Amino acid sequence: MEDHHRTPSLTVRPLEGGRGVRAAGEIGLATHTIWERALEQAVREGEAVYQLELSEVTFVDVAGTGALAAAAGRLGEGRRFVVRRPPPALCRVLETFWPGLSTIEVSMS
Template sequence: MNAPQRAGGFGLPHGGTAVLEVIPLPGRPGIRARGEISSVTRSPWEEALAGLARRHADVSYVELSEVGFVDVAGVAALAVTALGLPGGRVVVEHPPPQVSRVLSLFWPGLRRIEVSPR
């Protein structure tokens, strides 16, 4: 996963097409996403999370400060990825507010994910 992964087209506000870019974080284990995580972008999101899990050591980072929206299934994919790790945790940095709400609603005791709010 050296190149950004994209789904949909450009022009989210004008064309109504969802876009997601996912790139490796420089200098630490993890990924940075930009755009929207929804049914349209689910495949590249899940591929990026699978890659994150393959490279996971003790702590992996998921930076979401440039993500405007994550649907419930996108949060579920993140939770399932964290639950499948052999150990350690995933630190989710600066996610949209719905990420914390969905995690607390469906996975209230999940200690494998640490959320660092916006």
């Protein structure tokens, strides 16, 4: 039987061999602070291309996707996030609320 009383968790660690981070867990109300800190760090680092590896993220809520879109909006000219293997919900929410956002590239590979 599943334990529904566990606290959702999110871990964010540096990406091996590249500029960016690998996130694992859930991006929701309980983990927004961690997610927003990781995005702030990404904006500050100033890399032209910053990888967000999300293949181990099981859930992203609308606010988490909004935080990503807002951070992408602060990247500045010629910079972008490459979001790798995100949960399908993230792609749907981006396409619905932030269509054609040129600072986020989704890669399924």
